[in-house]
Amino acid sequence: MNAAPAAQAVPLLVVHDLAVRFATDSGPVEAVREVGFTLERGEALALVGESGSGKTQSAMALLGLLADNGRATGTATLAGAPLLGQPEHVLRRIRGARIGVVFQDPMTALNPYLTIERQMTETLVLHRSRSRREARAEALQMLEAVRITDARRRLDQYPHELSGGMRQRVMIAMALLPRPELLILDEPTTALDVTVQAQILDLLAALRRDLGTAMLLITHDLGVVAAVCDRMLVMYAGEGVEQGPVAELLAHPRHPYTQGLLASLPARQHGARLATLAGQPPDPRARPPGCAFTPRCRHAMAVCSTVHPAWTEESATRGRRCHWQPPEASAATGEAP
Ligand SMILES: Nc1ncnc2c1ncn2[C@@H]1O[C@H](COP(=O)(O)OP(=O)(O)OP(=O)(O)O)[C@@H](O)[C@H]1O
Ligand SMILES: [Mg+2]
Incomplete structure (x- = not known):
């Protein structure tokens, strides 16, 4: 043992x-x-x-x-x-x-046509069998963990609506969502x-x-x-x-x-x-x-x-x-x- x-x-x-x-x-x-x-x-x-x-x-x-x-x-x-x-x-x-990965330029890594919620939750829904609601709750929790102001509203925004610093926080939150080692x-x-x-x-x-x-x-x-x-x-x-x-x-x-x-x-x-x-x-x-x-x-x-x-x-x-x-x-x- x-x-x-x-x-x-x-x-x-x-x-x-x-x-x-x-x-x-x-x-x-x-x-x-x-x-x-x-x-x-x-x-x-x-x-x-x-x-x-x-x-x-x-x-x-x-x-x-x-x-x-x-x-x-x-x-x-x-x-x-x-x-x-x-x-x-x-x-x-x-x-x-x-292994989560965060690259230098969040604009090239984020899809400009998807809301922050969609980009963050897609993997959770498709590969982790979360319901949309569960995935949204997890995304929100992670946005709060990376200390994004107004996290709930950010979920419904598109990348271009966020500042560079916020986009990088989103990238870090996305990389951390599956709780990588x-x-x-x-x-x-x-x-x-x-x-x-x-x-x-x-x-x-x-x-x-x-x-x-x-x-x-x-x-x-x-x-x-x-x-x-x-x-x-x-x-x-x-x-x-x-x-x-x-x-x-x-x-x-x-x-x-x-x-x-x-x-x-x-x-x-x-x-x-x-x-x-x-x-x-x-x-x-x-x-x-x-x-x-x-x-x-x-x-x-x-x-x-x-x-x-x-x-x-x-x-x-x-x-x-x-x-x-x-x-x-x-x-x-x-x-x-
Ligand atoms: N597809 C490729 N074909 C040929 N050489 C490449 C290719 N990709 C990278 N290299 C070369 O590999 C070497 C190392 O590149 P690397 O991107 O790891 O550097 P780096 O330390 O990350 O530099 P930087 O601080 O500029 O990002 C460089 O000489 C680069 O030109
Ligand atoms: Mg480099």
């Missing part, structure tokens, strides 16, 4: 050696490679990195939503059961029930103005507290990471380069890329975006043999341009992909700095 504790010990999401390749006219594009992370139940993990670093495609691969020219390899499990590579009908059920949010506040962004972040933090939903949050915005997430994985050129608890990693970044990003921020305040470092990430069609960050790295050594650094777990909570050892690490091991 001790099966329950064992089942609970399985992390909610485990991703191992994830790679995404796209076939294009100018050759294969390796958008994601060797990405791995674990998400516990109720935990919030941020995927952070410059534009094109593979954040969105990593999530799309897990959801089975890659473009037709894309192919994912590696393994991913949801509560111990295989996720990556499952047939479309299985993935569709998982997306509808166990995991919510994936891709730049959920980027399209919103700063005040509304702050309100949505407060909401996400409150929903985590109240519903205990795990979150995988994709963002450029370190303010978003600090407000909502427990841990962060920094991505560069399709790879994870550093991972750890948010507060620790922001205070003591150990990868030169993370260090550069934080150093070039004007102020680590809410809304601070990832500053652009000098130089460009490599063309994903022509990766250098060593570390992809070498040309932009101020600590680059000879080995960096020839040997691809392996991911190393540096402590129980921190991991990094880098040949260079920061001074505090060499002090800790007794080596000369």
